[in-house]
Amino acid sequence: MTSYDVARLAGVSQSAVSRCFKPGASVAPAKRDRIMAVARELGYAPNAIAQSLITKRSGLVAVLISNLTNLYYPEVLAEMSRRLDARGMRVLLFALQAESDVDAMLAEVWRYRVDGIIAAARLLPAQVAAIAERGLPLVLYNRISEGDPVPSVCCDSVAGETLLIDRLVAAGHRRFGIVAGPADSYVSNERVGAASARLARHGLEPLVVPGQFDHDSGRAGLEQLLALSNGALDALVAANDLMAIGAIEAARARGLDVPGDLSVVGFDGVGPAGWDSFRVTTIRQPVQRMTEAAVALLAERIEDPDLPPERRLFAGEFLPGNSARIEAGTL
Amino acid sequence: MTSYDVARLAGVSQSAVSRCFKPGASVAPAKRDRIMAVARELGYAPNAIAQSLITKRSGLVAVLISNLTNLYYPEVLAEMSRRLDARGMRVLLFALQAESDVDAMLAEVWRYRVDGIIAAARLLPAQVAAIAERGLPLVLYNRISEGDPVPSVCCDSVAGETLLIDRLVAAGHRRFGIVAGPADSYVSNERVGAASARLARHGLEPLVVPGQFDHDSGRAGLEQLLALSNGALDALVAANDLMAIGAIEAARARGLDVPGDLSVVGFDGVGPAGWDSFRVTTIRQPVQRMTEAAVALLAERIEDPDLPPERRLFAGEFLPGNSARIEAGTL
DNA sequence: TTCACGATTGCATTCGAATGCAGACAAGCA
């Protein structure tokens, strides 16, 4: 079904059909009705491919996500999809396996003439530059660019970790351990850096061990920290909830009570963190508002590519949970 | 950058450039090298949009997923994306909020001239018919069509539930409760039906309460079942792991030991089911093989639309876990 | 009645790549 088919059956020109589907175009009401009736009968809708070719707008947004299985991203993706949808844009999904895939993904991104990119994945400065060179609007999600400024949406790790640390210190914790995420993860570095810095302000220095943002890392992290500290650990700060949960389970497996013997805090506020078995003391990212902001930033820049980069920082919500000894009522 | 730009700089015709990017096309080696050099320099790659228009192949596959936040689908989506990628196809993602969205989504699917559809969402017979009418290959994931036969990939619920029930009965459980998923969910009906049928073979009849496939439903389901049975419950069969976990937590909250006082089994084999806190006795879906099969079925049918519908049923893997009293060594 | 003006309408072109067709050219063979 093409606009020509509709035109022929309705006895008008192809232009008329095209104009019927363009809001604000000049078409006589009677003719429009006739055309739309035929279109409906034939099940006609403008071919987005052909439209893209001529208008240079594909309606596609490339969404790059590095580790979909991270429990946190599915929610982000679902929200993002919904919001892009509401603005008439489609999600072209790029689920990255490894960092090395990025260049290959970008090659595909170019080919499909997407209108913009939302990236929740690590991009090298050269990659960011390549995107900018093509004039493609880009919005980073929970990371910022290392090179030139790029619009981004982040959850305030510094504020979040600062709050957690202050609470823990106020409640008497002194011997801290931190389980970091991957060394090249922006959020991990932010969170670990913020927590360490805040501890330093309190005159404390944490033990830090690396992790991978997954459940097993939390378990392994706890073991390492206990070994390093000879069992003298008051609080474990995990760079995300999944690791916090792993740590909680590992602690229990060793007969430690959480939070009685050890306080554990996480970050993200994913679903399982709220389950009875864990009730992780954590910071919940405002996913709804963050995805909305990301989509809005992108949409604005698709309309006007000259808008300056803007960085939106969202405060997380403190979830007291029950995995850390924290003074009640000090909210 | 268009093929014309490359052609001009390389001093050849646009056709030649086009042929350079088509495997097996006839181009003199020397010329090919020259053209490719220019193309690389300009960062040229064929415009997928223009290609789609003329070849009637977009390389896009619409992936419809109903509840991305279900813990199980993210893994499916990531795997599917990777495998489609390997075959040179892109994922156009449609994350459904409500069933009512399907028609709106399909309208978009038409517009983008996707090459095929993989649906992990409920489709009405009329919707399946509309897809068939357009000649679009369709593969269903973990569901089958209610009307005309459609290629599909499923995990064998009957075998899985049968195995679980047999084990439970063999271990002496007699008073069963089942927490179902949404009434319109195919997998829920399959699993609940299979479990009930198998129990009937053993001369047993379970209590059945409805759920929503989420954590809270498991909790609520347990409460309801305990009320209905006056506390006389041996085993709880949840239609998925998330509900099994909710039920386990609710049972513990009531002071019941799992599996000492109550056995709980789930289905899916999602990550959290394997965590120490739960060790859910469950059936793991072979996601890798299932997604590979789904993508293969689709790819075949894109090549040859006349292939007959085929149904692939995969056996799940029994994970003993530790949430049910089951005879050891009876594997 | 005549003219101007605005609302409609269709024509023709454009977007970027793929491909059937025919011409150009070279090598192979008798």
Added chain:
DNA sequence: TGCTTGTCTGCATTCGAATGCAATCGTGAA
């Protein structure tokens, strides 16, 4: 040398919709 085969090439057209431009129509004003 003459002719047959192939191998390369470029030309021209095609995909389906959007849009600048000019033509057409109707209407109200002068």
